[in-house]
Every structure is written in structure tokens, then in C-alpha cells.
Amino acid sequence: MSGNGQQKKEAGNKVPDNKAPDSKAPDSKAPKRQKVIALKPKERMKIPRHLPNEQDPTERITNFCEVSNGFDIDKAIAEANRCLECNDPVCMHACPVNVDIPAFIQLLYQGDYAGAIRKIRESNYLPAICGRVCPQENLCENSCIVGKKLEPLAIGKMERFLADYEARSGTFTPPPLAESKGQSVAVVGSGPGGLTVAAELAQMGYDVTIFEALHEAGGVLKYGIPEFRLPKQIVDEEVERVKALGVKIETNVIIGRTLTIDELLGEMGFGAVYIGTGAGSPRFLNVPGENLSGVYSASELLTRVNLMKAYKFPEFDTPMQIGNKVVVLGGGDVAMDAVRTSKRLGPEQTLLLYRRSREEMPARIEEVHHAEEEGIEFHFLTSPVAIHGDENGWVKAIECQKMELGEPDEKGRRRPIPIEGSSFIIETDTVVVAIGQSPNPIIQQTTPGLETTKWGTIVVDDDCATSRPGIFAGGDISRGGATVIQAVADGKRASRSIDAYLAKLREELVPGTAKNHSKQE
Amino acid sequence: MYRIIQTETLAPTITKLTVEAPLIARKRKAGNFVIVRPTPTGERIPLTIVDSDPDKGTIVIIVQAIGKTTHIITGMKEGEYLMDVVGPLGEPTPVSDFGTVVCIGGGVGTAVIYPIAKALKEAGNRVISIIGARNRELVILEDEMAAVSDELIVTTDDGSHGKKGFVTDALQEIITGQGKPDAVYAIGPLPMMRAVANVTREPEIRTWVSLNPIMMDGTGMCGACRVTVGNEMKFACVDGPEFDAHEVNFDELIARNRTYAGPEQEAFSTWKNRTETTDCKHL
Numbered sequence: 062m063s064g065n066g067q068q069k070k071e072a073g074n075k076v077p078d079n080k081a082p083d084s085k086a087p088d089s090k091a092p093k094r095q096k097v098i099a100l101k102p103k104e105r106m107k108i109p110r111h112l113p114n115e116q117d118p119t120e121r122i123t124n125f126c127e128v129s130n131g132f133d134i135d136k137a138i139a140e141a142n143r144c145l146e147c148n149d150p151v152c153m154h155a156c157p158v159n160v161d162i163p164a165f166i167q168l169l170y171q172g173d174y175a176g177a178i179r180k181i182r183e184s185n186y187l188p189a190i191c192g193r194v195c196p197q198e199n200l201c202e203n204s205c206i207v208g209k210k211l212e213p214l215a216i217g218k219m220e221r222f223l224a225d226y227e228a229r230s231g232t233f234t235p236p237p238l239a240e241s242k243g244q245s246v247a248v249v250g251s252g253p254g255g256l257t258v259a260a261e262l263a264q265m266g267y268d269v270t271i272f273e274a275l276h277e278a279g280g281v282l283k284y285g286i287p288e289f290r291l292p293k294q295i296v297d298e299e300v301e302r303v304k305a306l307g308v309k310i311e312t313n314v315i316i317g318r319t320l321t322i323d324e325l326l327g328e329m330g331f332g333a334v335y336i337g338t339g340a341g342s343p344r345f346l347n348v349p350g351e352n353l354s355g356v357y358s359a360s361e362l363l364t365r366v367n368l369m370k371a372y373k374f375p376e377f378d379t380p381m382q383i384g385n386k387v388v389v390l391g392g393g394d395v396a397m398d399a400v401r402t403s404k405r406l407g408p409e410q411t412l413l414l415y416r417r418s419r420e421e422m423p424a425r426i427e428e429v430h431h432a433e434e435e436g437i438e439f440h441f442l443t444s445p446v447a448i449h450g451d452e453n454g455w456v457k458a459i460e461c462q463k464m465e466l467g468e469p470d471e472k473g474r475r476r477p478i479p480i481e482g483s484s485f486i487i488e489t490d491t492v493v494v495a496i497g498q499s500p501n502p503i504i505q506q507t508t509p510g511l512e513t514t515k516w517g518t519i520v521v522d523d524d525c526a527t528s529r530p531g532i533f534a535g536g537d538i539s540r541g542g543a544t545v546i547q548a549v550a551d552g553k554r555a556s557r558s559i560d561a562y563l564a565k566l567r568e569e570l571v572p573g574t575a576k577n578h579s580k581q582e
Numbered sequence: 583m584y585r586i587i588q589t590e591t592l593a594p595t596i597t598k599l600t601v602e603a604p605l606i607a608r609k610r611k612a613g614n615f616v617i618v619r620p621t622p623t624g625e626r627i628p629l630t631i632v633d634s635d636p637d638k639g640t641i642v643i644i645v646q647a648i649g650k651t652t653h654i655i656t657g658m659k660e661g662e663y664l665m666d667v668v669g670p671l672g673e674p675t676p677v678s679d680f681g682t683v684v685c686i687g688g689g690v691g692t693a694v695i696y697p698i699a700k701a702l703k704e705a706g707n708r709v710i711s712i713i714g715a716r717n718r719e720l721v722i723l724e725d726e727m728a729a730v731s732d733e734l735i736v737t738t739d740d741g742s743h744g745k746k747g748f749v750t751d752a753l754q755e756i757i758t759g760q761g762k763p764d765a766v767y768a769i770g771p772l773p774m775m776r777a778v779a780n781v782t783r784e785p786e787i788r789t790w791v792s793l794n795p796i797m798m799d800g801t802g803m804c805g806a807c808r809v810t811v812g813n814e815m816k817f818a819c820v821d822g823p824e825f826d827a828h829e830v831n832f833d834e835l836i837a838r839n840r841t842y843a844g845p846e847q848e849a850f851s852t853w854k855n856r857t858e859t860t861d862c863k864h865l
């Protein structure tokens with residue numbers, strides 16, 4: 062084991078944290094934080110938010126390199142200077158996994174980059190990923206007190222800087238592992254949720270194996286989120302850091318086909334299973350012409366380009382056939398990823414159609430801005446009614462209808478209502494449907510007794526426990542649609558309940574040994 | 583990585599590969615397929631599992647060299663490795679004792695119909711098999727098919743082997759000569775399966791076909807494999823690959839399968855030219 066004594070001690074302190082639910086802030090009664098930033102609060106409030114360098118829009122639409130270059134050391138430290146070191150850090154409570162934001166900012170300010178990233182990783186093992194794709198503007202940064210007057214702190218960009226600094230300087234050392242508990246856990250799916258469960262449980266002393274259906278680990282981080290938002294090398298590095306904890310990853314294994322959950326729990330001897338398979342099945346519009354050539358689901362487009370590297374065709378064998386004019390349907394993050402990916406494949410025109418107005422769009426604002434900068438044409442209050450094809454079965458036009466907004470629906474979003482007689486035609490040779498995903502049913506169908514909702518999601522309680530003992534689930538497969546950080550938060554919650562469940566099993570097996578079942582040196 | 587235990591050339595462009603894949607071999611049922619990605623930069627393509635040996639932990643696939651990926655696979659030797667093999671995928675073939683069943687294999691589709699004919703025979707059916715190819719050289723698995731069939735008819739387009747004509751002619755003959763079979767399974771090129779469906783539609787003979795749309799993940803994740811069956815959208819990789827032939831929209835699928843024809847042609851010719859110029863280095 063590589064950890065030194067000091068790290069060991071820290072890990073020891075971490076244990077009660079692992080038991081506490083995320084939503085309760087254990088720190089609210091904690092002793093007052095020491096202030097370390099030298100500037101007076103007034104001076105701090107004078108510093109404007111730092112902006113990262115970004116690739117110029119005209120340039121970036123010709124490549125798949127990352128849009129944002131992140132902060133350099135100077136910017137990161139200058140940004141840390143803006144923190145008010147609030148006594149009751151609301152940012153930390155707003156974070157779904159309660160990263161101790163003020164603490165890592167202080168460490169960053171003091172130049173202890175290794176300490177700062179270690180601090181983040183205590184609560185979130187995937188900072189290089191979350192620093193890039195978390196919707197901070199709705200979470201920590203949205204609650205930042207500085208933001209009441211000025212722009213909030215760029216918390217995400219500082220997190221990303223620390224993660225990247227660690228990777229580039231090669232200073233990562235795996236956190237110390239607790240003594241082996243002699244029990245093993247199977248994790249299904251290697252997306253953000255699965256990786257988090259694996260990392261957490263491995264640190265607690267469990268023997269963890271992740272099963273991944275695709276040929277590479279990373280799940281949606283690999284096949285879904287584009288290279289220009291989250292470089293695949295970053296994902297690979299984060300996966301390596303999970304493996305550094307002793308986690309095994311078996312690719313090309315489809316649970317529900319190659320193996321079943323009951324085999325994992327039975328003959329394979331896993332004590333518990335976590336299902337984090339995501340929301341794998343693309344939804345379609347149910348309009349005529351949807352199966353024409355040139356009509357793709359966003360998942361197909363993104364998987365081809367991201368996982369299979371179609372943007373490097375013919376160096377990579379998988380092609381993506383994009384025409385002169387691409388129309389993407391939808392208004393969420395996936396639609397934004399699909400439209401910006403399409404743009405980079407070089408069509409003359411790239412459009413996005415959304416049936417509500419800009420205000421109702423569920424996509425991250427930052428990504429909408431990026432898309433606009435890149436020359437994507439947005440058409441709001443526009444809904445497709447049919448797709449028309451040519452004599453070869455290739456799409457040639459999409460028939461649309463104008464909408465107006467009516468009463469709010471159960472989620473509070475105003476319902477789009479078609480305007481009579483408003484239909485019109487947009488000529489196009491490529492259509493990408495990005496209107497959402499439903500849960501993949503393979504596991505539900507092959508696991509008797511696993512309760513599901515009428516939407517096909519797996520039913521779980523607050524602790525991510527399913528209707529069957531020993532089986533836990535989280536992320537999209539139980540929520541229907543979630544963000545990366547929600548999947549991470551579920552993963553943390555689930556790892557605590559899996560730990561509790563397995564502790565009980567140990568107790569039943571050999572009473573009095575729940576704490577130290579076996580030694581493995 | 584998945585080791586190739588054995589290779590055998592069945593016809594000039596058709597190769598049989600026995601591959602080590604113990605977990606898949608254990609679970610595989612007739613009609614299942616795998617997704618194979620031969621190399622680190624390769625494409626994922628679906629291939630039917632022709633046979634499996636759970637004890638030895640091996641599966642058999644039969645590949646016809648058509649594009650770049652299939653050429654790479656058929657060019658692989660014993661002891662080499664396929665980068666990725668995942669499965670078993672798809673719903674197994676509905677097999678029961680129907681009575682008399684006609685199994686039709688066209689071209690390399692014979693490799694796919696073979697395990698089904700075998701399973702149907704084992705289930706107690708009287709199996710009449712028809713295998714068709716363009717010419718004598720391309721007829722594959724004749725002995726194997728004969729072994730699992732009560733009657734075997736071979737047809738070639740040019741008459742160089744067996745009967746001259748198409749598999750549908752032979753099927754028609756059976757229907758008129760021996761009466762309506764209880765079920766028909768047809769696997770081959772899409773136009774052939776469409777023609778079979780047209781023959782059996784009127785006499786209302788239950789007919790299954792195995793569809794081969796473009797696939798990527800094989801788990802219902804991308805929708806590339808969607809087909810219209812009975813006016814409903816189905817994902818062939820999870821809902822199929824076998825469907826009621828009379829419900830399938832073949833024309834749509836034929837058009838969809840041409841989606842990547844352009845880039846595939848490009849990839850193949852670039853690859854071919856490259857191997858031709860570098861071939862000498864291997865000597």
C-alpha cells in the first residue's frame with residue numbers, strides 16, 4: 062500500500078462521514094473555519110470572475126478538441142482569492158455530494174494542490190469529470206454568496222484545474238484502503254455511478270468487479286458526452302484511478318445476457334450487486350418516416366462519433382454519414398451534444414428544433430451559449446409532424462408545426478399546443494432525434510422479483526435498495542433521467558447501504574466480526 | 583481478447599472461425615448472435631453464432647468477406663485474437679415441434695439457418711432444407727445441413743450444382759408437391775427473404791426470417807437496428823433478430839442498410855490498396 066501515515070489518519074477520520082447521509086451537512090455544527098485568504102472581504106468582492114481560455118468558435122467547429130482550456134495556476138489561485146470563506150458554506154450544501162468546497166479552495170489558495178484534490182476526492186472520486194460536466198451554475202455556483210452581488214466563484218473550473226494539475230504533474234496517489242472485509246461486490250455499468258460505487262466500496266475494503274457491456278469502460282462518459290466537452294483521455298485516466306484502488310473491470314459482459322444478476326449473487330459469490338446501467342434506450346417521435354435512411358437517434362450519432370471515433374474515419378473503421386443540412390430535434394443536453402457534434406462533422410447548415418421556447422429548454426445554459434456561438438440555428442416552438450423521404454428511402458424534408466405555450470404541466474413547464482394550419486416544410490437530408498431515453502429493460506426482464514415502475518425504471522428506496530435484498534440501483538436506471546453528479550450522489554448513497562447490508566451479513570455469519578471479518582495483507 | 587482456435591475456408595470468400603469465448607458458449611441458444619470488433623480501431627459488427635461448445639468454451643462464427651471489417655476477420659489466422667466479442671445477443675429462435683418445417687438458407691445465410699435446422703430437428707420436426715447459392719463454389723455446409731435434415735435440396739443460380747434456380751422455386755415445388763409445411767424459416771439476403779415471404783403469404787404458412795440491419799451496441803442502446811414489423815418499430819438486436827416474415831417491411835430495411843454504403847466502400851478501397859502495397863512486408 063502506498064499511503065503514508067498521515068493519509069491513513071485522514072482515512073480514519075473519513076469513516077463517520079461515510080455513514081452520514083449527504084443531505085445532512087455534518088459540518089453545520091463543526092468548529093468555525095479558519096480564514097486563510099489574506100484579502101479583506103471587500104477587496105475579494107472587487108475581483109471579477111475569471112474566465113477560462115476557450116477555443117475560438119470559428120476554429121473549434123473544425124475540430125473535436127476541448128472547447129474550454131480551463132484555468133492555469135495563476136487564474137485558479139486568483140479565483141480562489143474571491144472566496145468569502147463563509148462560515149456556513151451554502152455551496153457545500155448545494156453540492157449533491159457535499160464536496161467541502163471552501164476547504165479545497167483554501168488549500169488551492171495556499172498552493173497545496175495535492176491536498177486540495179485529495180479533499181475533493183474524499184467526497185467525489187471523479188473530479189476531472191465532474192469539474193467539466195457538472196451543471197455547477199444550478200448547484201454550488203448558484204448558491205455562492207458572492208453570486209448575490211457579482212458573478213459567483215468559478216468552482217467547477219477550480220475543481221477541474223486541480224484534477225488536471227494532478228494528472229499532468231503525475232502526483233496522484235491512491236487513497237489508503239481499509240482492511241479487506243473479505244466480501245465482494247459486483248457493479249453493473251461503468252458510468253459515473255458505477256465508478257463511484259466501485260471507488261467508495263474499494264476504499265472500504267470490499268473486493269469490487271465492474272461489468273461493462275461495451276468494449277470500453279466509462280459508460281455515458283465514453284459513448285455519450287462528446288470529446289470536445291469531456292476528452293476521452295480524461296475519462297480513461299479517471300477509470301485508471303478507480304482501478305488503482307484494486308477495482309477490476311470486465312468489459313464485453315452484458316448482465317442479463319452474458320451473465321444474470323442471480324448468477325452474480327449465486328454461483329459467482331458476490332455479496333451484493335449495484336445496477337448503474339443508465340437510461341439506455343433511445344426514444345423516437347412516433348411520426349411517419351422515422352425509419353428513413355438519414356434519420357438517427359442521438360445515441361447512434363454520439364456513440365458512432367464518441368465511442369467508435371467516427372470523426373477519425375477512415376483511420377477508425379466506423380463511419381458517420383452526415384449530409385449537407387442536419388436537423389436535430391430536442392432541447393436537452395443530449396440534443397445540444399448532438400447538434401454541436403453534427404456541426405463539427407461539416408454540414409453546411411445545422412439546425413435545432415425545440416417544441417417549447419428557449420426558457421423551457423432543459424439543456425445547460427453554458428452549452429446553449431456554446432452552441433449559439435458555433436452557429437447553430439435554433440428554431441423554437443417548432444414540432445415535427447412527419448419526415449418525408451426520396452425515392453431511395455433517404456430523408457429529404459421534415460414537416461413541422463408551429464406551437465404556442467399553454468398551461469403549465471405537472472412539472473411546471475408550459476405545455477406546447479399546436480397552432481392550427483401552421484405546418485411548413487424544412488428541407489434536410491439528415492435528422493437526429495434527441496428527445497430522451499427510456500431505461501433499457503434487459504436486466505429487469507432477466508431478474509425475477511425486481512420491482513419496476515410503469516416507465517420501466519427500477520424501484521428503489523432512499524438508500525438505493527431495490528425490492529430484492531442485496532440488489533441496489535441508482536442513476537438513470539432508477540431515476541429515469543439524471544445528471545452525472547446525481548449518478549455520483551446515488552453511487553455514494555448506495556455504497557453506504559451496500560456496506561451496511563454486507564456488515565449485517567458478516568454479523569449473521571460470524572457474530573461479533575462485523576468490523577473485521579478477515580485480514581488480507 | 584478472444585483467441586481464434588481454428589479457421590476453415592468454406593468457400594472462396596467464406597471462412598469459419600472457432601473462437602474462445604467461454605461465457606458466451608455457456609449461454610448461447612440457436613438464433614443468438616455476437617457483436618465482434620476485430621481490432622482496436624475496428625467496427626462493431628453482428629455475426630450469428632453458428633455453433634457452440636460449452637465444455638470447450640468455444641463458439642463458431644461464419645463470415646463472408648464483403649467489406650473492410652469482414653475482410654479483416656476472414657484474414658485472421660489460428661492463434662490470433664479478436665479484440666472484442668460480446669454476447670450472446672438477441673432472442674433465441676422460437677423452436678418447438680411444428681410438424682414439417684422448411685429451412686431455407688441463401689448464400690452465407692446457410693450458416694445462420696444451420697443451427698436453427700439442427701434445433702428444429704432435435705425438437706422432433708421433419709426438416710426439409712433448401713440451400714441456395716450463386717454457384718457451386720459458394721454452396722456451404724452441405725454435409726452439415728444434410729445431417730440435420732430429412733430432405734435437402736440444393737439450388738444454384740447457374741445450375742452448376744443441385745437444381746438450377748432460386749430457393750423460392752424449390753419452396754414452391756414442395757408446397758405444390760408435398761402440401762403446405764407447418765412452418766418456414768428463411769435466412770439469406772433481404773430480397774431472398776422478401777421473395778420467400780411473398781410465396782408463403784397467400785397459403786398462410788408461418789414464416790420466420792432473421793434480419794440483419796446495421797447494428798452497433800446490440801443491446802437496444804442506439805436504435806440503428808430499428809425495423810418496422812407489423813407497423814411497429816422494433817429493435818432487431820433485442821426484439822429479434824427473428825420476426826414474422828409477413829409483417830416485416832423489407833423495402834424499408836433494404837434502404838436503411840444502404841445508409842453507410844458510401845463510406846464503407848471508401849473504407850474498403852483505402853484498406854485494400856493499403857494492404858496490397860504493404861503485403862510484401864509480411865513475407
Ligand code: FES
Pocket residue numbers: 796797798799800801802803804805806807808817818819820
Ligand atoms: S444495435 Fe443498437 S439498438 Fe440495436
